[in-house]
Amino acid sequence: MTGNSQFIPVQAPADTSITIGELLQNAAAIVDRIDARWLLQSILNTDAAYLIAHADRSPDVDQINRFRQLLARRAAGEPVAYLTGAKGFYDLVFEVTPDVLIPRPETELLVEMALAKIPADRECNVLDLGTGSGVIAVTIAKHRPEACVMAVDLSARAIAVARRNAEKHAVKNVVFIKADWFSHFTAEKFDVIVANPPYVAEGDPHLEEGDLRFEPIAALTAGRNGQDCLRSIITQTPDYLVPSGWLMLEHGYDQAAVCHELLGETGFTRLFTRTDLAGIDRVTGGQYG
Ligand code: GLN
Numbered sequence: 090m091t092g093n094s095q096f097i098p099v100q101a102p103a104d105t106s107i108t109i110g111e112l113l114q115n116a117a118a119i120v121d122r123i124d125a126r127w128l129l130q131s132i133l134n135t136d137a138a139y140l141i142a143h144a145d146r147s148p149d150v151d152q153i154n155r156f157r158q159l160l161a162r163r164a165a166g167e168p169v170a171y172l173t174g175a176k177g178f179y180d181l182v183f184e185v186t187p188d189v190l191i192p193r194p195e196t197e198l199l200v201e202m203a204l205a206k207i208p209a210d211r212e213c214n215v216l217d218l219g220t221g222s223g224v225i226a227v228t229i230a231k232h233r234p235e236a237c238v239m240a241v242d243l244s245a246r247a248i249a250v251a252r253r254n255a256e257k258h259a260v261k262n263v264v265f266i267k268a269d270w271f272s273h274f275t276a277e278k279f280d281v282i283v284a285n286p287p288y289v290a291e292g293d294p295h296l297e298e299g300d301l302r303f304e305p306i307a308a309l310t311a312g313r314n315g316q317d318c319l320r321s322i323i324t325q326t327p328d329y330l331v332p333s334g335w336l337m338l339e340h341g342y343d344q345a346a347v348c349h350e351l352l353g354e355t356g357f358t359r360l361f362t363r364t365d366l367a368g369i370d371r372v373t374g375g376q377y378g
Contacts, residue, residue, distance in 0.1 A: 131174070170192075288341045338373055
């Protein structure tokens, strides 16, 4: 101790003495424990291991205040992904904003199915319809550097998010276009077309629950029975596929049958449906001609 130790503040302001462990403990009273961890990780710009290893450290006042604000918003229902601005999908982490749907794990199945049809060693033209945050297009482009991926969305704000995601992952083989489904294209032909379109019925009670309340409604609903976009995509696709090209669609739990019917009527063969990890019919597709 030096002679002037009396000038050193001995007591830190109350808020700065609270530890990571205590903050998480208190947070568990109002939000899910894992959600609280995600929020604190994002504020401290760290990972779960750090929170455990340094449970006795105290964040600074600004970080504590920001954490408390996010906790209050989470307690009011806002999705964790919108509060942290990030969501993991497949093997990458993507930026998300309230302008785009939050990537769902079941959509990874669509990516897997598409990757199975896209050769790794030669050029292949791929189109992603209704790209949103760009997760499908960017993940495919990243895993298939030889592929040429185009992605469209009606929302300029979504396109901006998608472009940032391509940049974040240094993906150069994807182009984003603001357009209404195929409206931008004339003579273009694709080898593989994928889409996770809006497929929820207007007025579906689930829209009033959980994260869906905060997501862009235009990315979720498609007419009275949720089939409008699936129908529109399936019937227009033949003009934009090469002979033997594939179309693959994510859809709702009860829409595999209608997709099969529409694909069959439109001239698709080798129809398939795959279930997601919850055992629900989730992706249907077929080959044209
Ligand atoms: N799977 C989403 C849901 O939770 C809907 C996504 C979509 O419409 N494409 O309802």
